Amino acid sequence: MRIALVGCGGVGRAFLKLMGEKGATSREKDLNIQVNYIIDVDGGIYSPEGVDCRKLHEFLERGGRVADYPAGGSYDINLERGLSQGDMDVMVELTPTNKDTGEPGLTHIRKALDRGTHVVTGNKGPILLAYRELNELAARRGVQLGIGCTTGGALPSINAGLIDMAGAEIESIEGILNGSTNFILKEMEERGVEYGEALKRAQELGIAETDPRLDVEGWDTASKLLILTNVLMAGDKTLEDIGVEGITGLTPEDIAAAREEGSRYKLIGRSQVIEGKVVMSVEAEKVGVEHTLYGVEGKNKAVRYTSSTLGDLTVIGGASGTIPAAASIYRDIVNIARGYRFSQ
């Protein structure tokens, strides 16, 4: 599999690091996964034999720019020219996300799919705005669109719904899909502090963003829930279909009262089929000790599916950081190389 990496931010660089570390002992060596293109805002690198990812990663870590990379055998390239050369099997789209326009990722993904190139992305914008269109385009062109990284990174939430629940009708999705809020709730519970103080600590530790609104007001959870629902329940929902409440209104008293009765507050995204319709919500809910989501702690994430034939399935995991995110991109590539058809 010949990869084009488009976008060299945190996850893009972690992907190069991961690819540099994969050696002859990796279980996927038979798949011949190599990076032939690296395309960033300021320039591109091309090597028909595969770029030395370890060297390139070191160069970028030392402050180098893609445009200035001197290694032999490569020359300037852009996405357009790369696509037209016909030696790109998978485009990995990791440019910065824009949830209003989806650009530049949306255009990149459209072009690649249209040319018959598989796409794997961690870029939420295009998927939130145009999943159905892109999925249909992929199906028409007979290629795959891997989006596992957009709904919890290393947590295999889409995989679990598509592959591990294959053949069952999913009746409900409930998930703890945002690590920062889960960490803040844990802080409030363990240390009895106010929301504001817990948030501050999360920010100090780099777990919450400087502008935490997307997380704590529930919109990050809502975005991931929306993608899961549209993929797994064949829906065509938008963010406006979700009743969204965050965790900012919770007091230490609420949390202490829940603890008294053996429960914990968790920010839960939920999609449920009620009388044939999908009903969606995001809100802080009390979860008892016997619920499989009770033990999902700290920065962890989880999702639970129910069905009548395969019963319930809960997956818990989703290590945070750029390496696990890159590993989830790599996972989609491996599964595509092994023949799996995500797009239906």
Place this chain on the structure above:
Amino acid sequence: MRIALVGCGGVGRAFLKLMGEKGATSREKDLNIQVNYIIDVDGGIYSPEGVDCRKLHEFLERGGRVADYPAGGSYDINLERGLSQGDMDVMVELTPTNKDTGEPGLTHIRKALDRGTHVVTGNKGPILLAYRELNELAARRGVQLGIGCTTGGALPSINAGLIDMAGAEIESIEGILNGSTNFILKEMEERGVEYGEALKRAQELGIAETDPRLDVEGWDTASKLLILTNVLMAGDKTLEDIGVEGITGLTPEDIAAAREEGSRYKLIGRSQVIEGKVVMSVEAEKVGVEHTLYGVEGKNKAVRYTSSTLGDLTVIGGASGTIPAAASIYRDIVNIARGYRFSQ
């Protein structure tokens, strides 16, 4: 996909029921999954257009035998003849398991793979005895061997390891892989009763077998752990490589003491890479409230994988009974039809 069902016991019949219920609204209708052959000890049915599974299931439930099924368009057939007709895409092998010889399943599976037919099975015997041989045969013939049902039924333990951890090296496997022992431990904990009394209750409820030794002495867990380890850690281990202890020695005092410190006993199967070698064990272990396996209750099952790149992944689920087991057979068929290559 044209299916041959071989073996019409509990899971086989549940599979017919499930297939009978799948209709035009199922998400897999594009895969055209139909049952063309049913082969039981006393006879066989063949229909090139697909057997009416609903009718056949009703006939069998009323006490009918496969050999006596009168519905039109079908005629007597056996596996040999079926395989030679070349219109069988997947053989579903569900004859009774024999852990000493693997027969008759082992011969059925060998023949089908050798003829270039995919195989999906819930029959542990052949997989325990000959997984590596069968997997290599499947790879040589370019067909798939789906064995998800053999390691926890509806719990997608193999899927999670192969597909959800794709591209990561699995460093450890730990699992609660046996529902009956998990139920017995819960009974002892909640009601403070002796092991013998908890076992009796599990037997009354049909959760434990009349001869419970395979379960309570840890050998069922060991069998499943062995299959997972050989598939996911590319091992060639046998049951003799596992140190196995069951739950029969646990006293109400042990369990109360664990409870005092906020822990629970769980029967854990574990495979761990230590200094480059895989070390395997099955034993009752104390698990604290923050461990993701703590909340795995009653008849549920779970497995947890660790890796350096994708972090930890825990999957909890695995509804018991013949319908979930049949649904896990169907899941493997759907994933094969969607192109996934289990055999590497």
